[in-house]
Amino acid sequence: MPVSREVLDTLALGEEEYNLIVERLGREPTEVELGMFGSLWSEHCGYKHSKLLLRLFPTTGRRVLTRIGEENAGAVDLGGGLCLVMKIESHNHPSAIEPFQGAATGVGGIVRDIFTMGAYPIALLNSLRFGPLEEPRNRYLLNGIVGGIAAYGNCLGIPDVGGEVYFSSTYSGNPLVNAMCVGIARTDHLVGAGAGSSGNSLILVGADTGRDGLHGASGLASRTFEDNRELRPTVQVGNPFLEKLLIEACFELAQTDWIVGMQDLGAAGLTSSVVECAARTGSGIDIDVAHVPRREEGMTPYEVMLSESQERMLVVAKRGYEDKVRELFHRWELRSDIIGEVTDDGIARIRDGGRIVAEASIEALTTPPLYRVPCRKPAWLRRLQHLDLGAIPDLSPTECNAALLKLLASPNITSKEWIYRQYDHQVQCNTVIPPRCDAAVLRIKLRAVEYHLSTISRLAEYTSSLALPLVEECEKGIALTTDGSGRYCYLDPYSGGAIAVAEAARNLSCVGATPVALTDCLNFGNPEDADVYYQLKECIRGMVRACRVLKIPVVSGNVSLYNESYGSAIYPTPVVGMAGLLSDVRRHCTMDFKDEGDVVFLLGDDREGCLDGSEYLEVQHGVVRGRPSIDLNLEKRVQGCCCHLIESGVIKSAHDCSEGGLAVTLAECCIGGNRGFQGEIVRGKRNDASLFGELQSRIIISTMPGRVRMVEEVAAQMRVPLTRLGIVVGCGKIVIDGLINLPLKS
Secondary structure: OOHHHHHHHHHOOHHHHHHHHHHHOOOOOOOOHHHHHHHHHHHHHOOOOOHHHHHHOOOOOOOOOOOOOOOEEEEEEOOEEEEEEEEEEHHHHHHHHOHHHHHHHHHHHHHHHOOOOOOOOOEEEEEEEEOOOOHHHHHHHHHHHHHHHHHHHHOOOOEEEEEEEEEEEHOOOOOEEEEEEEEEEEHOOOEEEEEOOOEEEEEEEOOOOOOOOOHHHHHOOOEEEEOOOHHHHOOOOOOOOHHHHHHHHHHHHHOOOOOOEEEEOOOHHHHHHHHHHHHHHOEEEEHHHHHOEEEEEEOHHHHHHHHOOOOOEEEOOOOOHHHHHHHHHHHOOOOOOEEEEOOOOEEEEEEEOOOEEEEEEEEHHOOOOOOOOOOOOOHHHHHHHHOOOOOOOEEEEEEHHHHHHHOOOOOOOOHHHHHOOOOOOOOOOEEEOOOOOEEEEEEEEEEHHHHHHHHHOOHHHHHHOOOOOOEEEEEEEEEEEEEEHHHHHOOHHHHHHHHHHHHHHHHHOOOOOOOEHHHHHHEEOOOOHHHHHHHHHHHHHHHHHHHHHHHOOEEEEEEEOOOOOOOOOOOOOOEEEEEEEOOOOOOEEEEOOOOOOEEEEEEEEOOOOOOOOOHHHHHHHHOOOOOOOHHHHHHHHHHHHHHHHHHHHOOOOOEEOOOOOOHHHHHHHHHOOOOOEEOOOOOOOHHHHHHOOOOOOEEEEOOOOHHHHHHHHHHHHOOOEEEEEEEEEEOOEEEOOOOOEEEEOO
């Protein structure tokens, strides 16, 4: 083999894969070809260990407008000629090396996935995981990552409206940074990501190309960390002000009929963008890297093709419209260069001036070998799922107050206001429910897209011809959330995957929204390890089951594997981003108790709480054991009942009962509304399980006394258990009879 093991390792290619490349080409690959194969066959781009599993997801529905995997993001119909475009993606490994820039460029990348489809970005969310904050490096990572997210999103003027932050020692060497973006587009102006027919021009727009990000897809995102590698050059550097210009220019371009497709230059840079565009339409491409503008001297064709410099877009212009496209970008002070054209021979042909440096079939480049790893349930997992509560002392009534305070101070439960207040969540003036509640809610402007177009263009003759109406608000709203529990998935991957989907949907139900679509980011360790592959397979199976029962299609997503450092894998962490629709945005609900005298109910599972995998068990006793579970049929009824009660205006608050169980959920409702609570809870054999157990399918709701009967009738009709807990009081205390008696403010 003429290529060294070290070179193949840099590209995350195995020897058998290299031999397959030689077989497909009928010769040894050139340097550029090998780099292209390495990137496109990487786990990040080629999904070698996950694609066969991902095919299990339900991906169609009456509102779904796109086919998963064929566009940059997923789109769902909102009615009224508008659609929602959404996607979540990881930037874990870059953020572990350069937290600020890694997180910032993660935001930039996910935003480009949205506006490349002709949608205007209206919201950002994130899902973050870190190691314990007692360790200085974890604090450094947290501050840098939050700072990067805030800096980039705030500069773009896109509100960051929701997310989650969790902590566990398994993330110490490998934090998770999952960024989600949502946009609104006119349904008839959605832009695809294909290359179209022969003769179309390939135009590169935006920043000049540098050496940053080399091997980001093949090396950094497709192997585990090792302390003897210098990976800093693989992290990109972002420029949000340049991206802001790209957003406006590309959005304006999407309203024309001058182009057939747009694609951002993300992982694998120019290689993935041109090849994947051609693959979607069965075309070929012929480009000349000599026409690619560069910001560094002496760059080779290999470096140009694999650079992951940020804020770059590939635009496929119809033949004859190149000058119009370039003039539009010139008006926005953006550089654009024609670097090649679309062909009909199915070949990716890369030139450097008059010299061909790569020539390979598009099909060969985009069809990596797919793997199934033989696996079965590990013996260690069977042992871990056994929880002997007899060996764990119960709380005495006098110990319950201290236990509640300890849980409320836990990093996984305590307020994250100091984080989300760094994000501008009110810009664009659409935010109805900001961060803090179960899900964010945004209003939809009926003609916001046309209105924005009329205000951004600087050509008077262009805007005067549009004669567009002013913004009109419609009654509809959208709700957004992210969710996922690594600890649950660690203890039971199948149930944990199902719970991730169910809890995201429950979050939407608590604000009054009906889930319409899901985007996922699957964060796992090394898939070549049988135990990790088992986790991946079972989590996906659980998610699939929940999606089918709850009737929520998966419209986009991302897989982030090899999340390991020094031989230790993270918890299996499937993160679910979900969008829901409110038929009347005025009929939304928040978590906080409203008025003294309101009656508080537990809607859903009325059994004694379950300590398996609970936050209480880890915080109080340092134990992570047990086997979480969920009844998806009950879950569906509970969510439907909660939504119906909110839409009917019957209840005044709703809050998902999750980490910390009933006691923590009640405390959060009290703190949020600065109101007290007096009552009881479902008492079982153990005080700790009754207070802090984490059964699924439970929501705390409140209503005025005059509507209690209506709540009872609806719950009975929908076959949902309903338990009266107590009342909202104005004394500023939370009192759970015989167990908890604490003031809201110390």
